[in-house]
Amino acid sequence: MASILITCLLLMFIAYFEPTLPATVIEDLANLHPPSNFNTTIVSNCLKNPSLRYCGSSPMDLDAIFKFTIVASHLCNESKNPNCVESFPKINLRNRPKITPLYLSFTFFWKYCPVTILSIDLSNNSLKGTFPIDVLFCTQIHVLDLSHNGLSGDVPIQRLSCVTNLTILNLSYNHFSEIKISDSWFFRRFNSSCFFNSGILPSHGRYKIKAVMLLLGFPLVVVFTVGGLWWLCFRRPDFLPRVLQNERKFTTVMLKAATNRFSKKNMVGKGDGFVMYRGILRDGTQVRIEIYSNNRGNHREYVEECKVLVQLRHRNLVKVYGWCSNRNIRALVTEWIGRVSIETWLSESAPCWKHRYKVLVGVLKAMCYLHEQWPEIGCDIKTSSLLLHENGDPLIARFRVGENSTSNKIHRFGILVLEMMTDQTLQEEFKGDETGFVEYVKMLYPRKLQKVLDERMKLTENTFDETRQTICIGLTCADHQTCQQLSIGQIYNMIIKVHPRTNTY
Numbered sequence: 001m002a003s004i005l006i007t008c009l010l011l012m013f014i015a016y017f018e019p020t021l022p023a024t025v026i027e028d029l030a031n032l033h034p035p036s037n038f039n040t041t042i043v044s045n046c047l048k049n050p051s052l053r054y055c056g057s058s059p060m061d062l063d064a065i066f067k068f069t070i071v072a073s074h075l076c077n078e079s080k081n082p083n084c085v086e087s088f089p090k091i092n093l094r095n096r097p098k099i100t101p102l103y104l105s106f107t108f109f110w111k112y113c114p115v116t117i118l119s120i121d122l123s124n125n126s127l128k129g130t131f132p133i134d135v136l137f138c139t140q141i142h143v144l145d146l147s148h149n150g151l152s153g154d155v156p157i158q159r160l161s162c163v164t165n166l167t168i169l170n171l172s173y174n175h176f177s178e179i180k181i182s183d184s185w186f187f188r189r190f191n192s193s194c195f196f197n198s199g200i201l202p203s204h205g206r207y208k209i210k211a212v213m214l215l216l217g218f219p220l221v222v223v224f225t226v227g228g229l230w231w232l233c234f235r236r237p238d239f240l241p242r243v244l245q246n247e248r249k250f251t252t253v254m255l256k257a258a259t260n261r262f263s264k265k266n267m268v269g270k271g272d273g274f275v276m277y278r279g280i281l282r283d284g285t286q287v288r289i290e291i292y293s294n295n296r297g298n299h300r301e302y303v304e305e306c307k308v309l310v311q312l313r314h315r316n317l318v319k320v321y322g323w324c325s326n327r328n329i330r331a332l333v334t335e336w337i338g339r340v341s342i343e344t345w346l347s348e349s350a351p352c353w354k355h356r357y358k359v360l361v362g363v364l365k366a367m368c369y370l371h372e373q374w375p376e377i378g379c380d381i382k383t384s385s386l387l388l389h390e391n392g393d394p395l396i397a398r399f400r401v402g403e404n405s406t407s408n409k410i411h412r413f414g415i416l417v418l419e420m421m422t423d424q425t426l427q428e429e430f431k432g433d434e435t436g437f438v439e440y441v442k443m444l445y446p447r448k449l450q451k452v453l454d455e456r457m458k459l460t461e462n463t464f465d466e467t468r469q470t471i472c473i474g475l476t477c478a479d480h481q482t483c484q485q486l487s488i489g490q491i492y493n494m495i496i497k498v499h500p501r502t503n504t505y
Contacts, residue, residue, distance in 0.1 A: 094124055
């Protein structure tokens with residue numbers, strides 16, 4: 001038995017070191033050294049009691065075994081075991097916060113833990129850190145109390161399962177990690193009171209809270225997810241990956257974002273039944289947004305019209321990006337060219353004859369393209385509606401699906417020709433009286449044509465003749481009877497003969 005070893009050793013140490021026995025464990029470990037016959041004594045003890053833990057080690061660490069005997073002697077006294085020299089049944093360091101960490105640090109002692117120890121009490125010591133796993137080297141113990149400390153982390157369940165004689169375990173009032181319900185054998189082996197307020201027991205209250213949070217949270221997550229997807233798909237699809245976007249269909253929210261909520265600062269024009277804004281899409285593209293009153297056809301008809309307009313491709317037609325159509329708004333989104341209309345250009349820039357002629361040819365080319373490939377599409381070719389590109393090309397910016405009267409298109413082109421050639425003051429005089437304007441120009445043509453021409457063109461003899469021919473074409477187109485007998489192709493052939501060298505662009 002270990003008690004025989006301890007008795008022999010303690011008697012020997014007391015007799016040998018009695019005059020100068022140090023007062024502390026640390027001093028004893030530092031100052032005491034094994035006697036000369038210590039090796040013989042250990043061997044003899046192992047022969048008498050092979051169950052001693054240090055007897056199984058080979059080779060024996062005599063220095064560690066000697067330190068073990070010193071710590072055992074002190075620990076026996078600290079635990080107030082009666083007749084320490086004869087038995088060592090328990091370790092009692094309850095309420096000893098200053099010395100308990102010291103004894104726990106002696107790993108060699110726990111490695112050779114005396115088999116006589118059946119109870120270990122380390123409660124009420126404010127211990128920190130993880131479970132003191134070294135004490136489980138004492139596999140023979142029946143009682144282990146670690147309550148009222150500050151221990152944390154995982155409980156070594158597998159190591160505890162090896163301590164087969166353990167019947168009383170107290171881990172209450174600590175901060176251990178919760179143990180899974182699957183480890184229920186651990187809870188069946190020990191009473192639940194052993195784990196009170198230890199953090200080990202699964203908290204039913206916590207599970208209830210989690211269940212309530214799950215029951216409430218999951219629907220909320222679903223609602224927010226569905227709401228977010230709905231918002232992305234139907235309000236801001238421009239936030240979706242490009243492969244998922246319908247690049248031709250815009251939403252009201254997208255247009256509001258592009259125009260800063262349709263601010264007056266971004267409004268660039270206003271007319272009968274429409275308002276125009278300048279906007280910037282999320283990808284940085286500058287656009288022109290033309291918003292119409294809802295009397296422009298029903299939703300389905302308007303969408304079908306827009307599906308046609310987005311297919312138009314011509315250098316003298318503004319590119320249509322897409323549309324917006326719902327109960328509140330009808331809008332067409334086109335490329336941004338600028339604010340310069342032909343009307344503004346004529347009044348402010350005083351362009352030469354050649355440039356005016358180039359504009360007329362460009363407009364007529366776009367009309368030919370629409371007439372040949374999209375005859376159901378009409379266009380607005382008023383000077384106030386036509387735009388001027390920075391490269392000087394004219395651009396038709398306003399369209400209407402369903403206008404297929406060729407004579408009306410030719411008549412409107414004739415008025416455009418006259419407006420492009422004549423003096424601005426004359427046009428102001430006949431503003432609102434289109435018939436009177438045409439008749440007045442016809443009355444002065446050709447002998448007094450100089451009186452109606454825009455003097456700012458500064459015509460030469462050759463260019464005056466070209467202008468006269470162009471005015472003649474304009475009057476022919478503007479005449480309601482004559483225009484019904486002409487085609488847009490014939491008008492184009494007539495125009496290009498006026499100045500063939502400028503029609504190569």
